[in-house]
Amino acid sequence: MKLGYHIGYWSSGPPEGALDAIRAAEELGFDSVWTAEGYGSDALTPLAWWGAATSRVKLGTNIIQMSARTPTATAMAAMTLDHLSGGRFILGLGASGPQVVEGWYGQPYPRPLVRTREYVEIVRRVVARREPVTFDGEQYQLPLKDGTGLGKPLKSTVHPLRPEIPIYLAAEGPKNVALAAEICDGWLPLFFSPKSDAFYREALAEGFARPGARHTQADFEVAASVPVIVHDDVETAAGFIKPSLALYIGGMGAKQVNFHKDVFARLGYADVAEKVQELYLAGRKDEATAAIPTSLVEDTSLIGPPEKIRAELGAWEETVVTTLLLRGDAGTLRRVAEVLS
Template sequence: MTDPAAPTRDAFLPVAAQPSVDQLVEFAREAEQLGYERAWLPETWGRDAVTTLTAIAERTEEIGIGTSIANVYSRSPALIGQTAATLQEVSDGRLRVGLGPSGPAVVEGWHGADYDRPLRRTRETVEVVRLVLSGDPVEYDGEIFTLSGLRLRCDPPETVPGIDAAGMGPKSVELAGRFADGWHALMLTKAGLRDRLADLKRGAKLGDRDPDELRVTLSLPCIALDDRERARRLARNHLAFYVGAMGTFYREALERQGYDEEAVEIASEWANGNQEAALAAISDELLDDLGIAGTPEECREHYAAWEAIDGVDAVSVSFPRGAEPDEISATMRALAPE
């Protein structure tokens, strides 16, 4: 990977609704003051990432910014390229782009688009965005997209931002290794992460690329509170929601990693409206295999084991969806870079 030293520490801004854009900006400003390398912002069905990242870029000085992730269905590849060029300009070169297909719950349920050929669409989007950012005329003849005759109407970025792809399954991670500049990993145990890193290397080999040039960013669910019981419940609720309410991707990710019985039980209980039973189906072993939740001391101790995984370039501290702003800040402080 890009740096043999210890992984950098990023902040993954909360996916759940926040009181205001100002609150998200304040999280990014706090992360910057604490020494985090980059602030990643997800985009689901709340505030859009572009406007929010612009506000963050204008009101911070050094911290990197990035999308994790922007889906490849709600914007055209050319528009994503234009947006990346503009965000790179307003942030003075601090952008990194994270792209991915998301899932049917967002793409079909929110955007009203057909969730068709997600891997192919991701690949072509990465390729078109790279062409747009080069500043050269965009000539592209893909299976989904065909573009011809135009180029970026402003100067391309002096420093072209990296383009990462998100993925949980073997083929999506292989795609990241073959076509993107990096991979965003999530919902993985340590053993599962090592398995997917092998897929990334295989993709790099297929693309005749050096895997050491690819940047691996792990999104790690974290909640560090003096109230250990509260922290553990927040983490359980977060996991149960994603496995139970967000389609089959997260359930399948758990099944691939040896938690097939628990994954099915969590999803089934949630689908039947038994949220407490879904939370109860999450064992301590599973909870601790997928993230860190507990007292600040516990979390700092367990965090080190994730940073020690060979092949990870950045560990991004992410937060459970039910965490309050003060709990997010407390976790960022507890896990701040030393």
């Protein structure tokens, strides 16, 4: 199983020590480094800035918000970064949810699966650069149908470094996971658990079986963000993760549409997820955090003393996951890499 480093979101500014951690990741033999965006810092600028200090490690976005850019703008950025990195770029995309898509980007949210399918297809056509790009879809039209009538099909002025750039899709629901298997080169799960492996294998298998699918399970990448905390006390380690879980389960999404909450409900924590959401939306964030059992953290993380983590790692190695994406400073990455090696 490969290791990757996920820088994560910014808060008041760039994560402290990010460049040192990226250099440590490359020094330690990590396979990839990833940036994120939501409605603050963007994913592309930091990847180019910090990625310039690397020479081997792959550089990916986890994720680019599709509603933030047109498909052609994303394809332009992907080709640019692929050239600058010498062919090391991975384009990670995600549909996000209605709160962000409509509230921040001012774009309609309905039919995200259709939007994703069309988006990926346009990106691939731009990068392939075989002919001027035209597309007549439900969500996207090139040239625009109801404009001035002066639009014309265009082909990128930049020749791609590679005719195809790997595209990974962030997905949580079974339909979106199946779509990732059908049209993409990898899947970016957020709250994966070995206990949910069979559920996701089935969703992936559905996508692989569709006509025109690009991959099989054997050559499909699954890069999962997995908290790993090496600590002698399991409860203390879990305490570092619970506030973030409370945020995602309780506050990252509307009450009636929260895909993160649904993941934990499928994992067997439906009652917990309901309680956490109720407390969080009522402004009782500390109580929401306290309502998360340590077992939930252990199901989706690797925490505790080194021997416990090593013993549990075997279950992860039997799953569809091909890469564990870690977070933390340079010292944390070195410590975790030693435990996982």
